[in-house]
Each structure stands twice: as C-alpha cells, then as structure tokens.
Amino acid sequence: MSTEPFSSLFKESKIFQNREVLSPHFVPASLLFRxxxxxxxxxxxxxxxxxxxxxxxxxxxxxxxxxxxxxxxxxxxxxxxxxxxxxxxxxxxxxxxxxxxxxxxxxxxxxxxxxxxxxxxxxxxxxxxxxxxxxxxxxxxxxxxxxxxxxxxxxxxxxxxxxxxxxxxxxxxxxxxxxxxxxxxxxxxxxxxxxxxxxxxPPYNSNELSAILKDRAEKGFKKGVIDQSAINLAAAIAAKDSGDARLALKILSKAGEISDEHSLDAVTTKEVSDASKYAEEEIAYELVNTLPEHQKLIIYAISMLSIQGSRYKRLSEGTDTYLFSGDVYNKYSQISESLQKEPKSSRWYRKYITDLEMQGLINTYESGKGIRGHTKLIKLAYSPEKMKDTIEKTLLRESEAEVGK
Ligand SMILES: Nc1ncnc2c1ncn2[C@@H]1O[C@H](COP(=O)(O)OP(=O)(O)OP(=O)(O)O)[C@@H](O)[C@H]1O
Ligand SMILES: [Mg+2]
Missing domain, CATH: 3.40.50.300 (P-loop containing nucleotide triphosphate hydrolases)
Incomplete structure (x- = not known):
C-alpha cells in the first residue's frame, strides 16, 4: 500500500501553530468583553x-x-x-x-x-x-x-x-x-x-469579534500568516449574520484549512470568504440536530420531497425546487405515522414553518393566484441530501437512547 494518504499527517503545517485554540470547545484563559x-x-x-x-x-x-x-x-x-x-x-x-x-x-x-x-x-x-x-x-x-x-x-x-x-x-x-x-x-x-x-x-459586534479572533489567531496560527483585513472580514461576516463568536471562529479555522490544503503560506480575505460559505452550512446542520422532534420531521419531509420532487419545480425559477406547503404537511404526517408518532395539527405545522424560516433553514413564498389558489411555497435553504443524512443520524441516535433508558 502506498504511504501517500498518510504523508500529509506528518507534513508540518505552514499555517497552524495550534489548531486546538481555534476550535469552539477551547475555553480561552481570558474572555474579552464579558x-x-x-x-x-x-x-x-x-x-x-x-x-x-x-x-x-x-x-x-x-x-x-x-x-x-x-x-x-x-x-x-x-x-x-x-x-x-x-x-x-x-x-x-x-x-x-x-x-x-x-x-x-x-x-x-x-x-x-x-x-x-x-x-x-x-x-x-x-x-x-x-x-x-x-x-x-x-x-x-x-x-x-x-x-x-x-x-x-x-x-x-x-x-x-x-x-x-x-x-x-x-x-x-x-x-x-x-x-x-x-x-x-x-x-x-x-x-x-x-x-x-x-x-x-448580548451578541458581539464586529469590533468585538475582531478582537476575539485576533487573540485566538495569534495563538492558533503561525506568526505573520494572517493579516488584519482577513480577520476583520471574518468578524464582519459573523457580526452581520448573528454576532456569534463560534461562527466567527469557525470561519477563521476553516479559512486556515483551505490555505493548508492548497499549500498556501497565508490566510487572506479570499480564503475567509470561501470559508464563510462552508461554516454557515455546517452550522445549519448542527442547528437541525437541536430542533424539537416535529420540526426535525418537517425538515426531513422537505428534504425527501426536494430530492424526489421534479414535479414541484416551478418553471420560472430555473432549477430551484419549490414545494407546496400542503404536500409537505402530508409527507410530514406520513413520516410521523410511520414512526408511530402522532402528527401535529396543521395549525401547529404553520407555526413550525414560521419558526423554521426564522432560523434560516427554509425560505417560503406566497404563490400568486393560479397555482392551486393561494398557497405557500417552501424551499430548503441547504442541500437536501445532507439535511436528510444529518437527520437520519440524529433520529437513529435518539431511538437508541430511548431503548437504552
Ligand atoms: N468573550 C469571548 N472571548 C473569547 N472567546 C469567546 C468569547 N465568547 C465566546 N468565545 C468563543 O466562542 C465560542 C462559542 O462560545 P460559547 O460556547 O461560550 O457560546 P454560547 O453562548 O454558550 O453558545 P450556545 O448558546 O450555542 O451554547 C467558543 O469557542 C468561545 O471560546
Ligand atoms: Mg453554550
């Protein structure tokens, strides 16, 4: 067997000095602004x-x-x-x-x-x-x-x-x-x-996030690898979205990984901007794991229909898949029943759809007249395949926990 896949394990990183410091589990010795x-x-x-x-x-x-x-x-x-x-x-x-x-x-x-x-x-x-x-x-x-x-x-x-x-x-x-x-x-x-x-x-503002990132970057990256503009961009992206220090750190460490993979010797605004897309996705998948059960099942139904559903494609929107709210509700009820769970009423369902949209996991549109009268159209904000996988893993874990109780 070739040793090629393992050689990168031993190659010293040009970017990272201590990856651990950039991980969200790391508790820094001092907490800024708190x-x-x-x-x-x-x-x-x-x-x-x-x-x-x-x-x-x-x-x-x-x-x-x-x-x-x-x-x-x-x-x-x-x-x-x-x-x-x-x-x-x-x-x-x-x-x-x-x-x-x-x-x-x-x-x-x-x-x-x-x-x-x-x-x-x-x-x-x-x-x-x-x-x-x-x-x-x-x-x-x-x-x-x-x-x-x-x-x-x-x-x-x-x-x-x-x-x-x-x-x-x-x-x-x-x-x-x-x-x-x-x-x-x-x-x-x-x-x-x-x-x-x-x-x-309170959420952090962009300046606060910059300072938090700078502190971690100094310990996590090698000297001179990342400059202030890259740090500021990561902070600005996270501040605009949520003021979330975990997202800011995720963007930063992902940017470092991108530089590392491409054997670059610096982390610039370009890597930060590429990283921000990955980081937001990753956070969305984590968010799904924390959803209450029935909201999870609704996202599951949306993912399944999005994967199957070319018949729901709306011509005017190119390749994007939109789903009818009623179809999603039916699929959700079906899935709940197959798991021996009582589906929630359609009133609850509408409330959940609003919650899910507020969390940025789905987008909804009111259809104009003509498409089945007046109805809501729903689209998943992230990859349906990955959503489905994520949910299947957590559902499996939960049913194991039930058995182990
Ligand atoms: N003031 C700070 N100074 C330095 N690092 C911080 C600060 N606040 C948060 N962080 C870093 O941001 C990350 C997320 O922080 P933390 O886990 O404490 O957030 P949280 O409020 O508990 O979030 P959640 O509600 O999702 O549990 C951690 O890696 C932490 O080290
Ligand atoms: Mg916490």
Missing amino acids: DKQIDDIVKSLNPSLRGERGRNLFVYGKTGTGKTSCMKYIIDKIRTLPVVKAKIIYINCRIHNSRYRVLHKIISDYLPLYAKKGYGIVDIYEKVINWIEEDGKVLVVVLDEIDVVKDLDDLVYTLTRANTDIKSGGITIVGISNKISFKDALDPRSLSTLYENELVF
Missing part, C-alpha cells in the same frame, strides 16, 4: 458560595455569545478558591436531558458508589438530600442548554422541593439557554422559580 456578565453571575452566586441559600439565576443569550465559556471559566475559578462553601456542578443538558439523568449525573460526580447500582429516582434523590444535609452544604447546579430537558417542570420542581426537604444547606439552580421562546413552554411555577435573577448576554 467582565460585566462574569461579575453579575458571581454576584448572583455570592450567597450560595458563602453557604447560604441563594437565588436561582437564568442566563439567556443567542448562540455563540459566550454563555458556556463564561460559566466554565467561573466554575474553574471558584473551584480554586479555598473559602467557598458550595459545590458547583456543570451539567450539559444535551447529554443529560431528563430529571433522572440530571440527578444521576449529580450522584455520579459526588457519590459514585451509588451511581452504578441501578437505583430509582426516589433513592437517588434521597442520597443527594442526605449528602447535602451532612454538613449543610449548598449545591449549585448549572444546567446548560436547559431547554432540551424533556421533563423540565418535574426537574425544577424536584430540585426546588429539595430546599423544603433539607434542614440545612440547599440547592441553587443556574439555567442557561439560547432559545427565546423557551419561557412560553414553562409551567408558571417553574418560570418564577428559574427567573429569580435574570441575565442577558
């Missing part, structure tokens, strides 16, 4: 950290505004302080997405002896309560991406009830979310519990 937010969170947690029963906190901000990074930064700092009386646990609800899983995560971290024995929820709850009461400690539970917890009202109720069951010490909740409509779905009681304190992370 002093106020960090300060506010610490202030809100102050009573809990001193071992008193504190107020719960809710942190909202659009995607890529630094919520997770700031929280992890704060947790790391708190853990190094000797005077702190609280235990603070970070829980990614994307992974631990139910009351049982959240409680189980708490047990696994602090009382691992009980984690393996297949205890039920009541037993786990009692173990947690006893452990808190032992020395009257305060447990701060950070629930990141809290909106994906399936039985959130139950979870909030259980964690809060702990405070009445516990004689000394307590539990403080920090919820984090980027879903603005999340509030509407909550039971009023959970709402008032979670929103005792509220904090908003």
Whole structure:
C-alpha cells in the first residue's frame, strides 16, 4: 500500500501553530468583553458560595455569545478558591436531558458508589438530600442548554422541593439557554422559580469579534500568516449574520484549512470568504440536530420531497425546487405515522414553518393566484441530501437512547 494518504499527517503545517485554540470547545484563559456578565453571575452566586441559600439565576443569550465559556471559566475559578462553601456542578443538558439523568449525573460526580447500582429516582434523590444535609452544604447546579430537558417542570420542581426537604444547606439552580421562546413552554411555577435573577448576554459586534479572533489567531496560527483585513472580514461576516463568536471562529479555522490544503503560506480575505460559505452550512446542520422532534420531521419531509420532487419545480425559477406547503404537511404526517408518532395539527405545522424560516433553514413564498389558489411555497435553504443524512443520524441516535433508558 502506498504511504501517500498518510504523508500529509506528518507534513508540518505552514499555517497552524495550534489548531486546538481555534476550535469552539477551547475555553480561552481570558474572555474579552464579558467582565460585566462574569461579575453579575458571581454576584448572583455570592450567597450560595458563602453557604447560604441563594437565588436561582437564568442566563439567556443567542448562540455563540459566550454563555458556556463564561460559566466554565467561573466554575474553574471558584473551584480554586479555598473559602467557598458550595459545590458547583456543570451539567450539559444535551447529554443529560431528563430529571433522572440530571440527578444521576449529580450522584455520579459526588457519590459514585451509588451511581452504578441501578437505583430509582426516589433513592437517588434521597442520597443527594442526605449528602447535602451532612454538613449543610449548598449545591449549585448549572444546567446548560436547559431547554432540551424533556421533563423540565418535574426537574425544577424536584430540585426546588429539595430546599423544603433539607434542614440545612440547599440547592441553587443556574439555567442557561439560547432559545427565546423557551419561557412560553414553562409551567408558571417553574418560570418564577428559574427567573429569580435574570441575565442577558448580548451578541458581539464586529469590533468585538475582531478582537476575539485576533487573540485566538495569534495563538492558533503561525506568526505573520494572517493579516488584519482577513480577520476583520471574518468578524464582519459573523457580526452581520448573528454576532456569534463560534461562527466567527469557525470561519477563521476553516479559512486556515483551505490555505493548508492548497499549500498556501497565508490566510487572506479570499480564503475567509470561501470559508464563510462552508461554516454557515455546517452550522445549519448542527442547528437541525437541536430542533424539537416535529420540526426535525418537517425538515426531513422537505428534504425527501426536494430530492424526489421534479414535479414541484416551478418553471420560472430555473432549477430551484419549490414545494407546496400542503404536500409537505402530508409527507410530514406520513413520516410521523410511520414512526408511530402522532402528527401535529396543521395549525401547529404553520407555526413550525414560521419558526423554521426564522432560523434560516427554509425560505417560503406566497404563490400568486393560479397555482392551486393561494398557497405557500417552501424551499430548503441547504442541500437536501445532507439535511436528510444529518437527520437520519440524529433520529437513529435518539431511538437508541430511548431503548437504552
Ligand atoms: N468573550 C469571548 N472571548 C473569547 N472567546 C469567546 C468569547 N465568547 C465566546 N468565545 C468563543 O466562542 C465560542 C462559542 O462560545 P460559547 O460556547 O461560550 O457560546 P454560547 O453562548 O454558550 O453558545 P450556545 O448558546 O450555542 O451554547 C467558543 O469557542 C468561545 O471560546
Ligand atoms: Mg453554550
């Protein structure tokens, strides 16, 4: 076998000094433009950290505004302080997405002896309560991406009830979310519990994103590889779209990869502009993974019809495929039923279509008179083949999780 495919593994990159620094999972040592937010969170947690029963906190901000990074930064700092009386646990609800899983995560971290024995929820709850009461400690539970917890009202109720069951010490909740409509779905009681304190992370503007990128580029790229104009362009693209630092970083690292693949020795505005197209697509596919189930199924239906559907092509629009809203609804209902799921009513369907358009995943047009009367036409904003693949992967994962529960 030729060693050719592997040789590039060992070839030193002319572009990257440390790729890891440009990855979205990297938490930088200092977070720019977030002093106020960090300060506010610490202030809100102050009573809990001193071992008193504190107020719960809710942190909202659009995607890529630094919520997770700031929280992890704060947790790391708190853990190094000797005077702190609280235990603070970070829980990614994307992974631990139910009351049982959240409680189980708490047990696994602090009382691992009980984690393996297949205890039920009541037993786990009692173990947690006893452990808190032992020395009257305060447990701060950070629930990141809290909106994906399936039985959130139950979870909030259980964690809060702990405070009445516990004689000394307590539990403080920090919820984090980027879903603005999340509030509407909550039971009023959970709402008032979670929103005792509220904090908003604003999107970054173009100058802020430039500074964030510059800092990362200095550590991630080799010296002199990228200049300010390329950085500014990446920042401007991300700022215009969303103020999302993750998108900005993605564009930058993708631009670096493009230069690397073409054996160039610099990253210029050209690579940044090419990279921005890839980065936006990639983010769209990630976004689909986070959609609620029925919205995912609607995108799935649209993808399938777009792949099949030459009969829906509208002559005046060249090769673009437009779908009739009614056809999409029928396909969606069919798919739901084949998965033994009750399809939502057409009223919900129309609401979902509006949501999906707001998220930039589809475009819709009102047809003029003549095409089946007055109807909505729908077009997927990204490749239907890739959308279909992405959804099939997550649906598969979810059904495995169901079985494993
Ligand atoms: N102020 C900042 N300084 C430096 N890097 C930042 C800053 N804010 C965000 N980043 C970087 O941007 C990326 C995304 O940030 P983060 O994951 O914290 O966003 P988020 O608000 O949690 O987004 P989401 O709602 O999608 O979870 C990370 O790689 C992070 O390092
Ligand atoms: Mg986050």
